[in-house]
Amino acid sequence: MTLNIIQGVVYDRPNTYQLETSAMLLTITTTHTPATDLGYLLYKHPDRVQSFELNFGQAHVFYPEATPERCTAALLLDINPVGLVRGRGVSTFALEPYVNDRPYVASSFLSVAISQVYGTALSGICKTRPELAETAIPLEVKISSLPCRGGVGMLKALFEPLGYIVSAERYLLDDTFPAWGESFYYTVTLQNTVRLTDMLSHLYVLIPVLDDDKHYYVGSDEVEKLLRHGEGWLASHPSKESIAVRYLKHQYSLKREALARLEEETPQIEEESTEHDAEEVKIEERVSLHQQRLGTVLSVLKNSGAQRILDLGCGEGRLLAMLLPEPQFTFILGIDVSIHALEIATDKLRLDRLPPKQRERIQLAQGSLIYRDARLKGFDAAAVVEVIEHLDPPRLAAFERVVFEFARPHRVLITTPNVEYNVLMETLPAGKFRHRDHRFEWTRAEFQTWATGIAERFAYQVRFLPIGPEDLQLGSPSQMAIFEAMPDTLGK
Numbered sequence: 001m002t003l004n005i006i007q008g009v010v011y012d013r014p015n016t017y018q019l020e021t022s023a024m025l026l027t028i029t030t031t032h033t034p035a036t037d038l039g040y041l042l043y044k045h046p047d048r049v050q051s052f053e054l055n056f057g058q059a060h061v062f063y064p065e066a067t068p069e070r071c072t073a074a075l076l077l078d079i080n081p082v083g084l085v086r087g088r089g090v091s092t093f094a095l096e097p098y099v100n101d102r103p104y105v106a107s108s109f110l111s112v113a114i115s116q117v118y119g120t121a122l123s124g125i126c127k128t129r130p131e132l133a134e135t136a137i138p139l140e141v142k143i144s145s146l147p148c149r150g151g152v153g154m155l156k157a158l159f160e161p162l163g164y165i166v167s168a169e170r171y172l173l174d175d176t177f178p179a180w181g182e183s184f185y186y187t188v189t190l191q192n193t194v195r196l197t198d199m200l201s202h203l204y205v206l207i208p209v210l211d212d213d214k215h216y217y218v219g220s221d222e223v224e225k226l227l228r229h230g231e232g233w234l235a236s237h238p239s240k241e242s243i244a245v246r247y248l249k250h251q252y253s254l255k256r257e258a259l260a261r262l263e264e265e266t267p268q269i270e271e272e273s274t275e276h277d278a279e280e281v282k283i284e285e286r287v288s289l290h291q292q293r294l295g296t297v298l299s300v301l302k303n304s305g306a307q308r309i310l311d312l313g314c315g316e317g318r319l320l321a322m323l324l325p326e327p328q329f330t331f332i333l334g335i336d337v338s339i340h341a342l343e344i345a346t347d348k349l350r351l352d353r354l355p356p357k358q359r360e361r362i363q364l365a366q367g368s369l370i371y372r373d374a375r376l377k378g379f380d381a382a383a384v385v386e387v388i389e390h391l392d393p394p395r396l397a398a399f400e401r402v403v404f405e406f407a408r409p410h411r412v413l414i415t416t417p418n419v420e421y422n423v424l425m426e427t428l429p430a431g432k433f434r435h436r437d438h439r440f441e442w443t444r445a446e447f448q449t450w451a452t453g454i455a456e457r458f459a460y461q462v463r464f465l466p467i468g469p470e471d472l473q474l475g476s477p478s479q480m481a482i483f484e485a486m487p488d489t490l491g492k
């Protein structure tokens, strides 16, 4: 089986009677060395062709090229329109027997295939190469016969904000009759340096959005899928509204639900929920909980006299933006695992437009806080704002050693939600965490037990501060631990 043969069966003529089966193709190429590690990330061995039964046909995975320098995995979908017409699977277009383009294009079938065939990679898990799964690597994706009803403009509007270089080649409606004009089908190439899990999530959500049609009924579980796979990027995407509308097949109540829940991902939701009596407070005087949190961190840092500051899990750079104007902070290093967040931070802070002297004071770098990192050494203070709850509990021990044993700044400020307060947050459904990516949320006692344990093990002193309006019984919405290294332990 070679690529050429396969591309030969990718149909570009919709709305004509077709053969009983046809195919579409998604290839993923990396030049990250050794490139064959792509096989580990995808859980598909480069030496084998593997086939999978899906309820609308078959999927095959194989590697047209697999060298240490360059490796390509191909996912070939072989869709059986007859099977579809017989009503296998939930299919609204079963009513349009044989006369439709669905089987021949990269519609939402491709998303389903991605989730079923590359499900582990999609979720970001790789047991054999965990570091690589966490790393942004150069990836090139090619999708044949991608329907794109909004044209190249739409394609670019969806993928460029996520950092992709987009190129597209348009199909003629019928290549034997060019006068019929051009179709809305494209062969699309996307290039980016991203984590594979992020790239697959982008494709999973955006392919059906481009197609603007779906082969299955859209119910509220689609909102879950959209939010799960949109996590970390959709909330800040400039086209999030049209993505939600199209993904949810123009069902506006679902769209509203999705957008409202996306808002929850941004800190402002806490502002709304903790300040519901805002009528009494003049708009300009309202300070969001996150601003209060960052303000507290800033003032503790300033009062401590710290000069060299680490912002661990800096995200989109909200704290960095507050640190930068303060001349006391002579060097600031922001670290985050998400390249996308760092790109947003770079934009927001206008790093490329800072005068050279200012520019030297700040640096952003990708890194994961669960791996020992020499770049983190030699700082006066580290801020870890709303980050620990994003780490899997079994990883916390590694995080503790990275920060308190290896980096060992004089001070460490850690903030995290106080779960006891959640019942007072009106927009938060009972039992839900404040953010979809939170792996846990702790009570004050749980946080204090954890932090006190760290202080004992790593020779720090710790004290606690509430952040936000305090309820007599439930405490404040957020909590902070301030660690200070015991004087005689520094420099070790």
Ligand code: SAH
Residues within 6 Å of the ligand: 312, 313, 314, 315, 316, 317, 318, 319, 335, 336, 337, 338, 341, 367, 368, 369, 370, 384, 385, 386, 387, 390, 391
């Ligand atoms: N501190 C920022 C962002 C908080 S959101 C703020 O207050 O605005 C949590 C951040 O932690 C995200 O940007 C996420 O990418 C980052 N993060 C999650 N796991 C991480 C890890 N293992 N290493 C580094 N950063 C991580």
